[in-house]
Amino acid sequence: MVINKEWSVLTIGDGDLSFSRSIFDNFQPKKLTATVLDSVTELTNKYGSENLDYLQQQRDGALSLVDCQVITEFDITNSDNIHQLTKEYDLVIFQFPLVPNFTSQNEFQQHTQADELPLSINTINRRLLRLFLVNSFDYLLAEDGAQLAYISSKDVKPYTEWDIEYSLTKSSLTQLPEFSCVGTMPFVIEQFPGYKIRNVDRDKHVKDTASLTYVWTSNKNRDVALELLPTMNPLPTLFGELGCDICHAGPFETEQEKISHLAGKKHKRMSEYEVQWQGYLLSL
Ligand SMILES: C[S@@+](CC[C@H](N)C(=O)[O-])C[C@H]1O[C@@H](n2cnc3c(N)ncnc32)[C@H](O)[C@@H]1O
Structure with missing residues (x-):
């Protein structure tokens, strides 16, 4: 994965914050905003608060060169949450996205009905990823920045059935995304010492299956991105x-x-x- 020291980086849905902590320790970007969907209590009950405490100490420490911030209860599909942040990032990363398991029939119904249209689990995962991309390019990525969004995902079913490369940027009647997937890189976990890929709801470390990082950029930035990431595999x-x-x-x-x-x-x-x-x- 390419992360430049000069960049402002935003992580989304970072289960136990070990990925963001590893970015902080090993890449030292100009700015790091780490977000999790869970509340502090949920995060602490599932994984402990070691990484949260560590990143918050860095934020408060006068010696840190990285402008570091942690936001909990941050839902990338929720516009109120998104508007807490500004359009200042170079890179937005969502590692191993997956909608949470539903705890009741009621909750399942709420998430799987969009205007009376029943949605499958496959569709609600695609919807999560599309909203991540649309919101990143509309509200989070600086116009004059690197303009990059990364999604890492396992190269096995059911994730490969989301057609990540092509389906997320298809146009709807009202939206024609002005960004596209420009390639993939193998995700190499050894680049991120200390990172534990977490299951969506449990304190379990997920098996290390071959994974890819998919890269999106705005259509106008395509040539710059291809130059910046020359080792990407084509789609x-x-x-x-x-x-x-x-x-x-x-x-x-x-x-x-x-x-x-x-x-x-x-x-x-x-x-x-x-x-x-x-x-x-x-x-x-
Ligand atoms: C399989 S886990 C991976 C966790 C973490 N990114 C990692 O790599 O260990 C999927 C994560 O997606 C997050 N997630 C699901 N829906 C989300 C949403 N709407 N906004 C932000 N995060 C979300 C969950 O909270 C969960 O932590």
Whole structure:
């Protein structure tokens, strides 16, 4: 992951704050704002307060060169929360995003109905990531800054079924995102000593599965970003009629190969997710 010392960095949904602490210790950016969805009490009950205390001490310590701040109860989908911050960041990072588990049928219903449209878990995770990107580019990333948003995610199902690279920037009737995914980098945890990837709700360290960091930038900053991050891997090629863009498959050599793909289980499942996602985008 590329993090420049000159940058102002904002982390979103940082479970136990060990990722932000590792950025503070090992990268020393100009500014670091670390946010978590949980309240102080929830965070402390789940993981203890060691990282929170550490970052708050750095904020208060006169010796620190990093302008460091921690915000709890920060929901990246909530506009009141977002407006606590200003459009001053170079880089916004969301590590291993996942919507929290629902504790009741009532809560599940609240989160899975958008204007009467029932949403699947796949769609509400895509919605979380789209709102993270839209809000980052609209309200958090400085116009004259590096203009980068990173999402790290495991390279296995169900996360790969979110079609992170392509689905999040599709246009809706009212929104045409002016940013796009420009590539991926392998996520190398050894770059972040002390970082423990946390489960969404429990004090468990998640298994180290191969993971990717996806990179977005504004369309006008694309060339600068590609120059800044020259080792990024390109996105999977889409082949249109010659392949299947929903599954990133192809090019098919024969008509029979295409027919078999379209009849397969994976394609059927991905098509259902795509239809659900299009339904959500149309409802915006
Ligand atoms: C799998 S955990 C990963 C935690 C942490 N980022 C890490 O890498 O260890 C998913 C995280 O996403 C956060 N999250 C889910 N929805 C969120 C939202 N609307 N705003 C901010 N964070 C959110 C959860 O609080 C949870 O900590």
